[in-house]
Amino acid sequence: MKEHRLKQTRQRQVLFDVLLQAEGHLSVEDVVTRAQAELPGLGHATVYRTLKLFVEAGVAHERRFQDGQTRYEPVEAGGHHDHLICKTCGHIFEFEDDEIERRQARVAKAHGLRVVSHRHDIYGECVAPDTCSWKKQAQA
Amino acid sequence: MKEHRLKQTRQRQVLFDVLLQAEGHLSVEDVVTRAQAELPGLGHATVYRTLKLFVEAGVAHERRFQDGQTRYEPVEAGGHHDHLICKTCGHIFEFEDDEIERRQARVAKAHGLRVVSHRHDIYGECVAPDTCSWKKQAQA
DNA sequence: CTTATTGCAAACGGTTTGCAGGATA
DNA sequence: TATCCTGCAAACCGTTTGCAATAAG
Numbered sequence: 001m002k003e004h005r006l007k008q009t010r011q012r013q014v015l016f017d018v019l020l021q022a023e024g025h026l027s028v029e030d031v032v033t034r035a036q037a038e039l040p041g042l043g044h045a046t047v048y049r050t051l052k053l054f055v056e057a058g059v060a061h062e063r064r065f066q067d068g069q070t071r072y073e074p075v076e077a078g079g080h081h082d083h084l085i086c087k088t089c090g091h092i093f094e095f096e097d098d099e100i101e102r103r104q105a106r107v108a109k110a111h112g113l114r115v116v117s118h119r120h121d122i123y124g125e126c127v128a129p130d131t132c133s134w135k136k137q138a139q140a
Numbered sequence: 141m142k143e144h145r146l147k148q149t150r151q152r153q154v155l156f157d158v159l160l161q162a163e164g165h166l167s168v169e170d171v172v173t174r175a176q177a178e179l180p181g182l183g184h185a186t187v188y189r190t191l192k193l194f195v196e197a198g199v200a201h202e203r204r205f206q207d208g209q210t211r212y213e214p215v216e217a218g219g220h221h222d223h224l225i226c227k228t229c230g231h232i233f234e235f236e237d238d239e240i241e242r243r244q245a246r247v248a249k250a251h252g253l254r255v256v257s258h259r260h261d262i263y264g265e266c267v268a269p270d271t272c273s274w275k276k277q278a279q280a
Numbered sequence: 281c282t283t284a285t286t287g288c289a290a291a292c293g294g295t296t297t298g299c300a301g302g303a304t305a
Numbered sequence: 306t307a308t309c310c311t312g313c314a315a316a317c318c319g320t321t322t323g324c325a326a327t328a329a330g
Binding site: 151152182 | 312
């Protein structure tokens with residue numbers, strides 16, 4: 001995993017564990033908080049630097065939703081997916097739709113481009129308020 | 141147009157004109173620069189505040205792509221569209237695809253949500269470098 | 281021992297806010 | 306005149322960077 005010429009350090013181990021154990025979509029502050037529980041004194045700079053390393057190394061993805069914070073999630077199995085964010089409770093669902101992917105490629109082609117990446121976030125509201133107990137669950 | 145209890149001022153007129161005259165997708169700095177050509181001394185704060193007012197008033201949309209800058213575009217006719225950004229030259233195309241819209245609604249429904257809004261940005265590269273003279277044109 | 285990594289604090293860039301002066305209705 | 310708006314500068318917030326101390330190989 002660290003054939004990328006990186007030294008193995010305690011902070012990197014902890015940060016990697018935090019990233020994997022969470023269900024993904026952690027903000028940097030989330031990561032700092034959780035990692036400091038295990039390793040007090042860990043600095044923000046280290047977290048920012050390490051998270052970027054993880055992205056370069058291909059083990060994490062960087063996501064930016066509408067709240068001005070950068071979030072990270074482990075790459076893991078399952079591969080690509082997009083996001084469906086509930087504005088009522090804040091829960092983030094993941095989805096995948098091959099037809100949408102295909103149509104994206106078509107749109108790009110029509111403009112003389114080849115798709116490099118994309119971001120597709122759907123924002124919604126819970127139809128039934130009961131369905132929306134995610135927030136509490138997510139925190140727990 | 142200003143039945144929103146707003147006073148009509150020179151700076152607001154200028155800012156509105158700048159927004160309309162451009163092909164959209166202007167960063168705040170773009171707006172400041174263009175507006176100051178017409179009204180030197182215009183402050184950044186005013187631009188930020190006014191642009192937000194425009195959004196509230198429903199005459200402008202706020203867009204955030206991957207470069208950490210907020211961009212604005214006039215609402216105008218034509219309605220909703222998504223974006224296709226060329227990483228080679230920076231040009232921003234607009235597109236619309238009903239099938240994609242339909243599928244989004246379906247995805248949301250499957251999770252018990254109703255779509256409120258969405259963001260769909262495709263990033264691509266020019267297939268033919270020649271096609272990619274947009275940058276120069278856009279600046280001119 | 282050499283090189284990479286860490287933590288701190290200062291720097292940063294975009295955006296927001298407090299406030300006194302100025303323009304609008 | 307009463308109120309809203311503006312410009313300035315300082316505050317903010319998330320993120321980045323310089324640097325000396327520290328740990329990994």
